[in-house]
Amino acid sequence: MPRLRLFGFETLADMDLATPMAESSPSAGPELSFSCLPADPAKMQAPTDNALYLSNSLNGSGDPSVQLFEVNESTWLMRFPGIADFYLMSGEIECRLVDPRLAFMVDVLLLGHVMACYLERQGILALHAGALAVGHRAVLLAGQRGAGKSTMVTSMVAAGFSLMADDIAAVEENTGVVICRSAFPQVKLTPEQLGRFVKGKGRSYPRFHPGFPKLSVPVADLGNFDLGPRPVGAIYLLERGHEESVVIETLPPARAVAELARHSFLGHVLEATPMLRDRFAHLARLASAVPVKRLGYPDGFCHLADVHAAIENDLEAKE
Known part of the structure; x- marks a missing residue:
């Protein structure tokens, strides 16, 4: 599995990112794991009662293009409807990709909104x-x-x-x-x-x-x-x-x-x-x-x- 350094975190990923990455230190243990899985439609229901943020900008289907939910005390869900769900937990980010043809969007979302949100949850200002x-x-x-x-x-x-x-x-x-x-x-x-x-x-x-x-x-x-x-x-x-x-x-x-x-x-x-x-x-x-x-x-x-x-x-x- 690829190992890389991402915003200072020694990261273990289950895929190679298209964006250039700094190599991880061989002697350092992983501090963050990133995985990308196919989305299961049966598990795509968002906890709408716990919405933290729904963007004013809408996607082509009329849904807020960026959505943030609190799943439970330890997990947040950042949803980009029609593209991917990202589950943010301490030491772990899991992406569930709606369509494999949209794999190019993983880098865009992970290295922008998702990592910024993860950093903030760890007490690091983005x-x-x-x-x-x-x-x-x-x-x-x-x-x-x-x-x-x-x-x-x-x-x-x-x-x-x-x-x-x-x-x-x-x-x-x-x-x-x-x-x-x-x-x-x-x-x-x-x-x-x-x-x-x-x-x-x-x-x-x-x-x-x-x-x-x-x-x-x-x-x-x-x-x-x-x-x-x-x-x-x-x-x-x-x-x-x-x-x-x-x-x-x-x-x-x-x-x-x-x-x-x-x-x-x-x-x-x-x-x-x-x-x-x-x-x-x-x-x-x-x-x-x-x-x-x-x-x-x-x-x-x-x-x-x-x-x-x-x-x-x-x-x-x-x-």
Whole structure:
């Protein structure tokens, strides 16, 4: 059975994922098991009385496209109607796939919503951010749509900084120490980003999801992957196009907590669950332990190197 490292968990899987994965340590015992089984229609009835979340977005059949249920005290069910059910238990994730022709969706769902939910249930915050190793620390980059997060992460990897996470940064705080776990060695690039940052490879890459243009690219074709974990040096909230030069400003605590909540990967899903109070307290501890900063920078690829240098200088100023 394949063994891999997924968001810091030594994972035993019953299938090979199409997405590049970091190899597991041979001496480490598994902390998480993942299995994918054919769905049994007789067992597909969801516990509707225990719905934690039903998305406003609907699928082609008119059902909420993402559904979350509490099966019992130890098990949650994340359902993607017509595609798969994922049962989340401590140390175990089980996928029940509706149609084997939809096997390509296992990676998409597992490495997005499902793992984010699993992390949160383990007390690990899943932030919608990229993460890179800068020196001995992790740097997180978040931003609203259009802020340039994907391009900035890609440009930093191409410039020699090691990737830790492309889209979901797994962060945990314990007695004032905040660390970031590494996700998996893949980046999702648009064809334009691919042409600019991945030179001379002569390869074609599959789409991460058939409905979206971004391609699944092994980070080895761009730069390096850092296995982590690493202490978090700072969290930067990117704002592109509003400044004539790079500007970095530390946010006050209340705004920092609000921004971290806004950049939680599944904040809209988990806000109606019993986890809400503990998550808010976790975000507050994170904001008090790690600086959260606004990073404004001019639009244009020519300014990316200036942003890289500004981040390094800002981190050095902390020491």
